[in-house]
Amino acid sequence: GIGIGVQIALFLIWQLFGLGGLGAGWDFFAILRLVIGLIFPALLTYAGWRTAKARSMESATGLLYIDLGAVTTGTILAAGLFFGAGILV
Numbered sequence: 647g648i649g650i651g652v653q654i655a656l657f658l659i660w661q662l663f664g665l666g667g668l669g670a671g672w673d674f675f676a677i678l679r680l681v682i683g684l685i686f687p688a689l690l691t692y693a694g695w696r697t698a699k700a701r702s703m704e705s706a707t708g709l710l711y712i713d714l715g716a717v718t719t720g721t722i723l724a725a726g727l728f729f730g731a732g733i734l735v
Contacts, residue, residue, distance in 0.1 A: 650684055657735045672731045675723055679735055683720015687713050 657680050661673075694709035727733045 650688070653684060653735060654680070660733060660735055672727060672733055675727055676733065676735050679720055679723040679727060682716055683723055687716045687720065690716060 657676060660676060690709055690713040694706045694713060697709060698706035724735060727735055
């Protein structure tokens with residue numbers, strides 16, 4: 647909830663007042679962080695919840711494992727941005 651909102655706000659602030667245009671420098675990694683690390687896991691979590699509600703537990707488990715991989719990828723991207731460029735997103 648709040649943590650994801652703060653991360654998206656930091657991303658938007660960095661894009662609006664940041665370093666260069668879209669695709670320049672670290673922008674590509676910041677966009678990957680937003681899409682793969684925040685938006686995609688949120689969609690997968692919702693899909694897993696709906697699948698579990700339909701009593702299809704194996705499918706829900708598979709979606710949540712993919713979700714775990716996306717969150718891990720987003721965390722690695724965030725760490726790379728922070729330690730590589732000093733950008734907190």
